[in-house]
Amino acid sequence: MICQYVSIKTIIPLSLSSQPLNSLKSDEAGPKQGPTFQDGQRRVDYVLTYHIQKPQSFRRKTSHFGDYRILRSLRRSLSMMRGRDTPPPKEDPEVAAHKHRLDYHEDDKRFRQTEFEDNLREMGLELEKDEGVSYDVVERINLFIRKATMLFYPLLSCQILYDEWASYSVFYKYQPIGLIRKYFGEKIGLYFAWLGVYTQMLIPAAIVGAIVFLYGCATVDNDIPSMEICDPRNNITMCPLCDRACSYWKLKTACGTARASHLFDNPATVFFSIFMALWAAMFMEHWKRRQMRLNYIWDLTGFEEEEVSLCPYTTACLLLYVCSYFSLDYVLITLFQEKKVKLTCTDRAPAYMTGLFTMLIMVGVTFAVVFGVILYRISIKAALHMSSNPTARTNIRATVKGTAAVINLVIIIIMDEVYGALARWLTLLEVPKTDKSFEERLIIKTFVLKFANAFSPIVYLAFFRGRLNSLLLYLCAHAGCLMELCIQLCITMLGKQLIQNNLFEIGIPKIKKLIRRRKSDMDSQQQEDYNMTLQRHEKDHFLGPFVGLSPEYMEMIIQFGMVTLFVASFPLAPLFALLNNIIEIRLDAKKFVTEVRRPIAARAKDIGIWYNLLRGLSKVAVIVNAFVISFTSDFIPRLVYQYMYSPDGSMHGFVNHTLSYFNVSDFQPGTAPLQPMHLGYEVQICRYKDYRETPWSNTPYDLSKEFWAILACRLAFVVVFQNVVMLMSDFVDWLIPDIPKDISLQIHKEKILMVELFMKEEEGKKLLRDSHANQSPLQPRSRPASHTPSNC
Secondary structure, eight states, rough: OEEEEEEOOOOOOOOOOOOBBGOOOOOOOOOOOOOOTTTTSBOOOEEEEEEEOOOOTTOOOOTTTOOOOHHHHHHHHHHHHTSSSSOOOOOHHHHHTHHHHHHHHHHHHHHHHHHHHHHHHHTTOOEEESSSSHHHHHHHHHHHHHHHHTTTHHHHHHHHHEEEEEEEGTTTTTEEEEHHHHHHHHHHHHHHHHHHHHHHHHHHHHHHHHHHHHHHHHHGGGGGHHHHHHTOOOOEEOOOSSSSSSSOGGGGHHHHHHHHHHTSSSHHHHHHHHHHHHHHHHHHHHHHHHHHHHHHHTTTTTTTOOOBBOOOOHHHHHHHHHHHHHHHHHHHHHHHHHOOOOOHHHHHHHHHHHHHHHHHHHHHHHHHHHHHHHHHHHHHHHHHHHHHHHTTTSHHHHHHHHHHHHHHHHHHHHHHHHHHHHHHHHHHHHHHHHHHHHHHHHHHHHHHHHHHHHHHHHHHHHHHTTTOOTTTTOOOTOTTHHHHHHHHHHHHHHHHHIIIIIHHHHHHHHHHHHHHHHHHOOOHHHHHHHHHHOOOOHHTSSBBBBOOOOOHHHHOOOOOOHHHHTTTTTTTTHHHHHHHHHHHHHHHIIIIIIIIIOOOOOOOOOOOHHHHHHHHHHHHHHHHHHHHIIIIHHHHHHHHHHIIIIISSEEESSHHHEEEEEEGGOTTTOOOOOTTTSSSOOOOOOEEOOOOTTTTSSSTTTTOOEEEEEEEHHHHHHHHHHHHHHHHHHHHHHHSSSSSSHHHHHHHHOOOOOHHHHHHHHHHHHHHHHHHHHHOOOOOOOOOOOOOOOOO
């Protein structure tokens, strides 16, 4: 900022960048003459202030540089050396995408500034520039600038953001991250920068996933196991899929499910799982590099976030609430006797134990909900099998799978809202010391509850269905549980994105606005006239409150989990996530610009604990996909059969190899089908999918040696897949540096120049001391004369 001191004798009209000094003075006791020029005689009547456009290489002072003038010299020296030694750092594309749209404002400002100064000099005024004004004057000047620009800059920036960011017609353009940061602050700017990087990285994942799906479509007619299942000549009678209500059925009726399952369960799925593990590692590395570049551009490399304590009033209210809740009378007495209360671990223990047990109970409730949906599957399947309506009996499997997935989706959406409110209540009970501690604890609780809520049905279908020897033992179709897992994941992902993330964000603000209009006594015309009389800040007051970035991050974290954790069962997940995020960016932009109040700008150099959650999910995804490929899909059994049991090394006979025999006379009492003649003939032997001994062997229905061989191969594949993919991910992490090379060189050169400047300054001080010592002659020591009292 440049300040110009002007001495005038007549009153002249000035622009908005000038103001009488009297209005800048604070009311303090004692007479004051006001600031003067450097000669100490001429009084300053006006202070003209304006901003100077700094070069790209210049960045503000950080906590690592204590002296502003040294840093200014450092930047100037560095900018002079750039052309000779190193190229300038690359500018972030999203930051530079809209820079040319705003350059003409700065050029016009500089032209008007020069013209205004020339006019003042022509009128005989004396101008004196000073960049080192006192702290009191700078504080008054900053106050004046905020008052003068708050009426124009927010409106201009808001309109630009609405036109260039919040409009759906610009979905293909880069986000104006620089302007977002200037208007909303670094914290919100980093969120949208991360969301842009995540959406950009989803493009290659979506392309590869679509190729894998198309590969399955192209090879479905050549899949030998599917052809054997669909062959009508294979007159294989299958055992009932449930007790009593279900009856015998033909294997060829599962033809459609087998062909659809091949679209997602094919050899390309293994390659795609490895690709997605490497993709997650590259995404994390790409974001770290992007974040470092933004930190350098936004002058955050030396920024250290301070721990901001909660508002004393809020803390006192929380303490009163917690103490009254747990009947802690001694803490209440301390609260009223002392101004500052420091809670010990003993004081916080009841809140911690309450939070722990409540979260365990809620996770148990989630599992109970999954169990309830399982009971629904069993009961509705039995009811449809016993129905006399032929329409209800035509496609029982699709009906049960679809309705159960929809019920799970509705429960997930409802419980998400409950868990969000519960996590906030539990965090308030703990009375965190700082805002950051409060936010991190709230994020951890919310993530645990919502993650368990969203993924419990998917985990059950992937790893537990058909493997529990209890009431839950109802088998999947011959194509396996992978198809049901795919249906559940698809409905959950699309439903959460369309309903919870998009429709709720669009519909709920409109419903609230409609309710406010209904409660108002004015009609639409009167409301319009009334809005015309309101100021901008008064209109913004009627907008919705800003609730923070945690809900926005949580949506994307859950989506990231669905994209990476079970991608082996649903290769199209990255494509649907990409389409959703393209809409989500503009939807969030419109919400921030038009639907909610402008939040208070906050500085941040990273996305905080969300990065740790993303990194943890990317590591867990490798293990989960290894188990899905090994135990849920038929990839390992096919390889074992082809290379160990196939007589000709092909897949012919694989279906018969996976089916065991069951004698219908061995049904336990009360479990036999109610309609044994459903197929028109009496069934003596039926088949079911498992690796067990025959009824006529010495150990009937025991696990066969093929089962143990396949289990050993499955476990070996999990170990090999996990270690190989983890090693490849760590190699990618090591190969890609966290800091871009140009930024690293720039920071290194700044440190070297800073050290050189400090050394030159110390040498100058030393030479100055030596020159003073040489100029002053040595005086002999003499005893100081004693002062005697005078008689005068």
